[in-house]
Amino acid sequence: MALTLQEFTYSLDPKALPRIIQIQSGIYFQGSVYEMFGNECCLPTGEVIKIIGLNISKLSAEIQKEGPGSTCIELPLDYPGLFKIVADSEAYYTIGDIVKSLHICQNRLGQPVFKSTVDITLSNDTIQQGETIMFTSLGERNSEQFVNTEVMRKDKKHTFTLPLSQQGEFYECEDDQFYTLKEIIEWKLPKGRKRAVNLAKTSAIKEFTFCELPENFKGELTLTPVYELQAVMKFRKDIVHIPSSLDVEVIDVTDKYDINSFVQPLSINDIFNRPGNNFPIVAEIIEGPEHTVESLKFLKSCKEVIIHQAFQAKRILASEIRSDAQKHFLIPCTYNGKFKRRxxxxxxxxxxxxxxxxxxxxxxxxxxxxxxxxxxxxxxxxxxxxxxxxxxxxxxxxxxxxxxxxxxxxxxxxxxxxxxxxxxxxxxxxxxxVIHDKKQYHISEICHKFHLPFNVKVAMRDLSIGEDILATMLGLHLEEEITEPCLLITPLKNLSECWEIPVNRIKMSLQLLHRPDKGTEPPPVKTVVEEISEDCYYTLRRYVNATLHPPPRPPKKPLQPPSKSFKLEVPQPKRPDAPSSPKSPHVNPLKPFKPIKVVSPELKNATPQYEFMKITATESNLQKVRSSEKLTKEEDDDGHDYEYIDQDEVEDIRKKFQEKHTENKTNCKQRTGNQYEEHM
Structure with missing residues (x-):
């Protein structure tokens, strides 16, 4: 039975790909143009096409206005913001309906939570009305599919299996998490339904993204996906993209054609999941990545590569130390620069x-x-x-x-x-x-000797990198050590280079060709420091934190302080205690106020040859030290001098503090005297 391309797209199960379709009623764009704007626009009657993928090309966002009517805009897939999901108010009446509509798997983002409006009676227990049911994974037993679920009762987890035929009235629970638009597209868009979301946070790079969304928008958006099909034609080697809105009719002829007669493009994720004995292998790049870091631009022009192995690469997730517009990085353990502590x-x-x-x-x-x-x-x-x-x-x-x-x-x-x-x-x-350690460390030494998170700055840049983007940072906050799946690739046009290609963050299609010549060993791996977007950063942090058990909460401070306690003036320069008196028996005698001077004592457990500065005990002076350090770094930035402040500069800072203390000493004593009189 013939279907429109739109109907076929909505009925298509991505798990059932690839499928082969035949055009029953074709369409031509102005009679001669075959491809336009990267999309297939002409499909002649009788042509056979192999569908290998289903993508969302864009999102239609409906904005509800006050009063009647609404406005529809196009929301770009790379919109830099975080969203909160509005629970679907429409009920599901079987477990099978939920499984067909949502992506359910062991990934935390693929575990939706529902409530039933009626009791669900099972063979060994009953799920009560209103209990939250988390769908964790799918299973199959005796050719019958079921879903594994978890129900929390008094902080204890109870597991159940529910058949897809289980009937009831199920409603989606509220979700308090924040999601990027890409995560919503991959995990949270129900098939055949619209998804309402609220914009929770907009990234600072929004101004670089064209979007029709009104400025400072705070309302609700209803998202509708617009699909496109990835396909392979009989006599073409590249992958074509077909809009699902084309006015053509198709029939599914998968059972009548040999799928292997078409080109066999594979994603790098498909190649990563192949058995280890498949490597090394030579592959042809059918479709290169659209976006990648500068050092991996060769993937767009390179035709053939050697894939040496699939492995889990270690990365350090780091952020620039600053209060606004932070940059985020993924630093490989092969980074050869040196850091000193901050x-x-x-x-x-x-x-x-x-x-x-x-x-x-x-x-x-x-x-x-x-x-x-x-x-x-x-x-x-x-x-x-x-x-x-x-x-x-x-x-x-x-x-x-x-x-x-x-x-x-x-x-x-x-x-x-x-x-x-x-x-x-x-x-x-x-x-x-307070740092006493002036040693310089490789990043592998930091991970081995210290606990992350950790603060550092580059003391010696990596000379193997053309432009070391970390060397320009005033400071880096090393947050987590993560692992990510990678392929080790060497371009055939330059056998002296070898690169780690992240599977989850680069999209490209390849066709496997043949085994390489014997004795082709991978050269040393090139180091790539990646600057990642805020969306990618939050996604990686979410996956890291999902694998860790949260630490116990710190103890709470007392709700009601004792009636005889003495209220401190915050902040105060240095320990101004009130005098003892009959009215205040628990207060220590007043000590003379002495501004703390910048000195260099030797501390217990500190290395003798290193000195530290004892900062004046006021928030303003602490701020000045930070400002001085920042100024010194900016002045030296052009020469890439990452050494510590020398002794002359320390003496200069010390003199400035001494002058400041002399100037404020009279005011400080007068203020302390006033406090003494108040407490008497």
Whole structure:
């Protein structure tokens, strides 16, 4: 039975590809033009076509206006934003309907969640009305398909298998996750239904993408996919793209034709999944990638390549250290540049406990004050310096009641004096790391010796790369070590080069030809540092975090502080305690206010030949140090001098701080005197 191309497209199951169709009623574009704008526009009657893929070429987005009517716009597939999905209000009446409509697999994005409006009675249990049912994977037993599901009950996971014939009334649950448009297209567009979404976040690079979406749009969009078919013709070697909207009629003749009589193009993902004994092999590039990094541009012009092997390559996911418009990178472990450490920032004491290492002692400066409501645990002032030890359980008094709480054992540094203290694990303070290590490290050494995340900057660029994009960064935040599937490829026109081609981020089609000559060994692998988009970054972070168990939550701070506690002025220069008096029995005597000077003492557990700067305990001075460091880096950037600040520059900074302290000393003493009078 003949179908229109649109009807055939909607009925096509991607899992059943390839299919062979024959044109029953053809269409010609102006009688002679065969291909236009990269799409097949003319299909003569009787032509036989092999359909090898089904893609979404664009999205039609319907914008609901206030009042009657709506507006339809075209939303580009590479629109740089994050979306939240609106739950489908239309019911599914069988499990089979859900399986046919949505992509279900073991990938976390392919695990939709539904609720049933009626009880589902099974042989050994009952799924109650309103319980959330997560569809995790498909299975088959005795030629009957079923779906594996999970139901959470009192923090315990219960698994069930439901046949596709199971009837009921199922509604999609609300989803609080954010998705890129590409993820929605791949995982969250139900077949035969529209998908409503809300725009949650727009990327900073939106201005470089042409889009008809109104500026600062905050409403709801209803997405409808527009499909195109990837096909192979009888007498053509390349892959053609056929719009599903062409006015032609087709019939499925797969059972009457030999599929192998057509060209056999394979995606690099198909090649990656082939057995290991298939490699090495020579392949012809049928369709090269549309977008790729500069160093892999040869894939667009190269005709034949040697595929040496398929493997999992290690990458370090990194971000530029800056507050706005961050750049994100994937750094291979073969990167030959060297890094030196940069201070890390820790928002809580809990983060300090996670970051501490057995190989070196963590030394930090407090950048935010925190008042402890526990008697027995220390109050932290801006500028306090600590050597972090370990977590400890401590007996404290809170509101006149003795309690057992988690605390962080540290040593507070007062000049050359080291005082053991306990600070609350629940403190919502802030700390910045003090670095004593001036060594330079390869990225593999960093992953081996230290815990990620980790802050670094390039000290010596990779000379094997023409333009090392990492060398221009003021600082890098190394976040996670990930693995991604890759093919090791050498172009036949240049056998001295070998490249790692990421399977999931480059789309191209190849045809396998023959085995290479014996003795063709892969040359050394070329290093490629990739700058990735924000969408790709969030996608990689999502997959990484999905494989990790979340850490336990840090303890919460007390809800109601004791009535006799003393409220600190935040921030204050350095430990201005109020004097003891009959009205305030739990407050320590006032110490004379002394601005902390820039000195260079030798610390316990620190390498003797290295000095560190003890920064003045005010947030403004900490900001000046960061600004000075940034200025120094920018001035030296043209010469690519990534060495530490020399001693003359340190003396210059020290003089500036001393002048600033002298200027503010009178004001600080006057302010401290006013505080003394208030508390008396």
């Amino acid at each position: 201070p890390r920032e820790f928002p809580t004491a809990y983060d300090l406990e996670i970051a501490k290492s057995d190989k070196e002692q963590l030394h930090v400066v407090a950048t935010k004050a925190f008042e402890s409501h526990y008697e027995g645990l220390e109050t932290v002032f801006v500028g306090d310096q600590f050597l972090v030890q370990h977590r400890k359980t401590s007996e404290v008094i809170y509101g006149g009641t003795q309690k057992t709480v988690e605390a962080l054992a540290c040593e507070r540094i007062e000049g050359k004096v080291y005082e053991p203290v306990l600070i609350p694990m629940c403190m919502e303070g802030g700390f910045v790391e």
